[in-house]
Amino acid sequence: MPARISIITPTRNMARFLEPCILSILQQCYPNIEHIVVDGASTDNTLEILRRYPHIRWISEPDRGLSDALNKGIQMATGEIIGWCNADDLYLPGTLTAVNELFKQHPEIDLYYGDYREIDETGRSLRVVRETHFSPTVFRWLHVNVISTPAAFWRKRMHDKGLWFDEKIRYAMDYDFLRRAFAAGFNYKHVSILFCDFRRHANTLSAAGSHSGSQLTEHELVVRRNANAIWKYSGPAFSVLRICLLLVVRAARTAEKLFKGAYIEKTRK
DSSP, X not given: OOOOEEEEEEESSXXXXXXXXXXXXXXXXXXXXXXXXXXXXXXXXXXXXHTTOTTOEEXXXXXXXXXXXXXXXXXXXXXXXXXEOOXXXXXXXXXXXXXXXXXXXXXXXXXXXXXXXXXXXXXXXXXXEOOOXXXXXXXXXXXXXOXXXXXXXXXXHHHHTTOOOOTTOSSOHHHHHHHHHHHTTOOEEEEEEEEEEEEOOTTSHHHHHHHHTHHHHHHHHHHHHSTTXXXXXOSHHHHHXXXXXXXXXXXXXXXXXXXXXXXXXXXXX
């Protein structure tokens, strides 16, 4: 039997997107899926949709934010592998089969992240996003996160070691979790596989955080938590050093993406 994969879907008042999300997981043709939906007491027809799919394990109750909802779902999970698929996102066909094979072939890897497509509210493809390989140096020292959590899967053993999403963080909880897990010695790897459709629309938490500037502020706070990060130091010399290093890193990322054809790749439905 393939490894059980537990997919956590946190949601609140996203009924218009929820059913396509459920179907994208149900239609994976993977024999060992556990789909857990954590609803934050929605007032739309979310519960009506959930009741139509008896295979889904779900709860509906007030929560303290996205981190709390994710932690609840992970605590319910019985799978060896965890995925986080928001109610407005979709998994592409064959994703879970590919993920299972990757983890089976490389037991030393704790987290895989892939590429994704951006779509709009109607499901129209906007662009293909090809990510770069995982660089421990870049991740440790600079404010550059190449891991998109909708296109990431990780072993539950990361949580078994006591690592959870920080409920005090509203927007950058994924970045904070990834940094702490990396510091604890867990291994990450990128694969050039399209795993999901990431939906861009005005009602997402990331859109709210970006517009207010709160997401960037939280990212900077997360970086400064790390005693080795140069972001914790102040002064003109460190500011110049940070800017120079970031320019080098971003140039290298751009060159890698150009090599992969990421900027000329056509989107497909």
